[in-house]
Amino acid sequence: MADILIRNIKEDKEEILVDYDKDSFVENWQENETWEVSFTVCKSDLNSMTFDLIDYENFVLWNSQRFVIKQMASYASGEQVYKDVTATHVYYTIQDCWQYNVLTGTKTIKQLLTHIFSSGNNGFSWGVIDADNTFLSVEQENFGNGNYLDLINEVLDDYGAIVIPDNKYLRFYPKDSYGKITEQQIRYKYNTDDVKFDIDTFALKTQIRGSGKKDDNDKYMFDPITYTSPESSRWGIRIQDPVEDERYTIASNMTARLKQDLHDYPDISGSVTMKWSTTVNKGDKVPFIYEPLNINTTIQIVGITTYPALPNKP
Structure with a gap:
């Protein structure tokens, strides 16, 4: 596992996180919703300098990505002092920027993103990945006067887009065209025994x-x-x-x-617990075979929860 680094907000101090509860380190990504890491650390002789560096708005650097400590609980048990930490991907700090101006008319996704960032990019940059010209122009009225995150979420809804951040570089894809088709199948009795599927037709309309x-x-x-x-x-x-x-x-x-x-399909969602770590990535399309439910289909990865310090944990 790669080192976890803690860096202060001024970026003039940095320490490696050691002697922490490896069972507690979790990375959670959910499409267009969240990306965060969390862990628990107890102060010790080995990590005292790092422990003191763990504070609100300081950075957790993990797997070449930067996360900002936004939630933290400090507590003690006897003489032991703990911190429970949740750090959110730096992309979500984009909500601290504001575009006051508005625009109206038929606009492309690139025009809206250009408008959002015209008030200052705060270190962010972006690109639209749309080789098949899937994105259509959409009529907008008074688009703007909001924080960047809310405006980007409007863009995602209006254009059916996905945003994948790489630190402060944002890639925007059509919803159905990101991720790779992989042969790394998920199969009952091979790499999973634990599958749950929920199917309902309450919202199905034609x-x-x-x-x-x-x-x-x-x-x-x-x-x-x-x-x-x-x-x-x-x-x-x-x-x-x-x-x-x-x-x-x-x-x-x-x-x-x-x-x-139009919601012309049954809602089908599922969770799969893997027996070992896998190299599937965000948006990948994966063959899924589960004989007990007679399922042989392709699924897309829209959320991943991993325990990087524990390679044998599902």
């Missing part, structure tokens, strides 16, 4: 209607559009809440939005 902007005469700039999924032949007509969004002035853009928003 038809949705959308309307866009009205002109000065209160008439729609294009007629409301009804999109019916091919899945309706299987499930029947099930109507989803309509989309009413005045940012849209072009019918084709609304149609693309309806296809994206």
Whole structure:
């Protein structure tokens, strides 16, 4: 396992973390939601300098990524003093920046990201990875006047995007096109015995209607559009809440939005506990074979929890 480093906020002091509870060190990534590390350390003769360096807003450097200590509990048991630490990836400090200006009109994802960062990049940079030109232009109205993280989350929702941070460099991908197809299968009795799947059809719908902007005469700039999924032949007509969004002035853009928003599939989610560590990465598509449930399919990795100090822990 690589060294874990603790660095102060001024970046003029740095120590290696030693003599800590290795069972407690966890890295947790969830797509577009969180990326953090956490651990518990007890002060000892071996780590006293590092222990004192563990403080709010100082950095944890792990696996070439920088995390900021945002949560910490300090407590004692007898003569032993402990710290429980949670450090969030430096990407999430982007919420400390603010774009006051707004823009309106049909915009690409690159135009919105350029607008967000035009108030200052605070060390951040970004790129859009879209070889197939999947991202469509979307009508925006008064986009801005918010912190960078909230605005980026709006972009992720509007354009169906994924952001993968590499420290302060942000890569934006279409939701279905990031990650690699890997032959590293997850298979019952081979590398997992512990599988849980949840399937429900509560949110399954097959038809949705959308309307866009009205002109000065209160008439729609294009007629409301009804999109019916091919899945309706299987499930029947099930109507989803309509989309009413005045940012849209072009019918084709609304149609693309309806296809994206329509929830025409059962919700299927699962968790798998591996017998040993694996090299799958964020977004990878992995063959998954589980004979007891008659499952032979491909799944995408949208969350990983690892215990780097314990290679034999699932």
